Amino acid sequence: MSGELIKEELIARFRKVKLLLLDVDGVLTDGRIIYDSSGKDSKFFDVHDGLGVYCLGKFGIKTVIITAKNSKTISPRSKDMRVAEVFADIFPKTAVLDKILKKYHLSVEEICFVGDDLVDLSLMRKIGLPVAVANASPDIKEAAAYVTDCRGGRGAVREVAELILKAQGKWKDVLEFYGV
Secondary structure, eight states, X not given: OTTSOOOHHHHHHHHHOOEEEEOSTTTTBOSOOEEOTTSOEEOOBOHHHHHXXXXXXXXXXXXXXEOSSOOTXXXXXXXXXXXXXXXXXXXXXXXXXXXXXXXXXXXXXXXXXXXXXXXXXXXXXXXXXXXXXXXXXXXXXXXXXXEOSSOTTTTHHHHXXXXXXXXXXXXXXXXXXXXX
């Protein structure tokens, strides 16, 4: 939000969100991929992002992951966050959009997608609320309705989750759930 108030039009778009669609590398992670000597990969996930996704689900907003790659690290992390569904090895990412719309009974205006790089661009152009992480490529930032203050894998997803929950008047319920 960069110290400025979000425009009412943007808040209205966050208010409509019924599903958060997330990329993995560069959004849920900081973009680094580590391979060990046997070729197995590791990724860094942010616990705050995970809690944001969990809170969305707890208060009625589903999260779906869509990634052009596949990694064994995605499955346990998505289960931990209680993600509704994971689409891996998807390119172009628009290939599963109709399936998602039908399965979850949504319109494109009810989907928020967070991306960071060129592989996300075609989907960002079809979604009602495209969001870019702070360290996204320039083309992604240009296509976004909102650019996070936080970097990918460093709180950007949590930032988006809180914006959705606050726009929908559910943040006080989250705070009550955690005894605040």
